Amino acid sequence: MTLEATLAAAVARRQRDGTVRSLRVLPASKVDFCSNDYLGLSRNPALTLAQDPASPHGSTGSRLITGTSSTHVQVEAELAAFYGAESALVFNSGYLANLSVMSCVPQEGDVVLYDKLVHNSCREGLRLSRATALGFRHNDMTHLEALLRAQSSSSRHVLVVVESIYSMDGDLAPIKTLVELCESYGASLVVDEAHSTAVMG
Known part of the structure; x- marks a missing residue:
């Protein structure tokens, strides 16, 4: 069995067991009770622009929970297209x-x-x-x-x-x-x- 097939089988096992997790963007209309942004201050336009014009692109916590932004999704899609890959994943470093x-x-x-x-x-x-x-x-x-x-x-x-x-x-x-x-x-x-x-x- 190839490495790709072995990894695909591991993913299939997780799907079967219900343990697959995926990254998703929290809609702006939702209240975020899962991250370090308890008061939703990162999404307050007056505060974020006063602090730093780039701050709306920052994460409020783990990407797996609610820290994935539309910027992450866009950059990863552009990288996948650049490399001709199915998908891409950006890390902190x-x-x-x-x-x-x-x-x-x-x-x-x-x-x-x-x-x-x-x-x-x-x-x-x-x-x-x-x-x-x-x-x-x-x-x-x-x-x-x-x-x-x-x-x-x-x-x-x-x-x-x-x-x-x-x-x-x-x-x-x-x-x-x-x-x-x-x-x-x-x-x-x-x-x-x-x-x-x-x-x-």
Whole structure:
């Protein structure tokens, strides 16, 4: 079963169990009893404009509860269109995005092979995941291929995690070679483009 099929099955299980949650914008006509905005001050036009003209775009609490705004929805739709993706999800920071993806996407039994110079946020996410995480020497495709070969007889999903441009040294990952290796060994490639959006990858 592919990684995508495994994740789809996990979502289907949540749907069947009634535990799927989704982000939605709280209509302006509704009273918000779920966030930190107990008095509705964030939606008072006189107060928000006096404070800061950009403040109507801020969140009043967790996006999952009532903190998703129409601005979030618009930006995510534009990003999905830009990347040709089904959808997009914006996080508070790149650190939180990496931490969240690496702790949630790899499932128990999966193997993640990561470049030893990927950002700490990726490594921290992997530490929180239930997957096995193995580092390979920085940009060393021979070492990566040896690790991929060692996993090739396994039925587990294998993910390879790299940065397209490494944040500390500014060097580039050999993306073309990485894609070829991942295709050869049936692995999924995850590329952190924090320093190269719309430039590399």
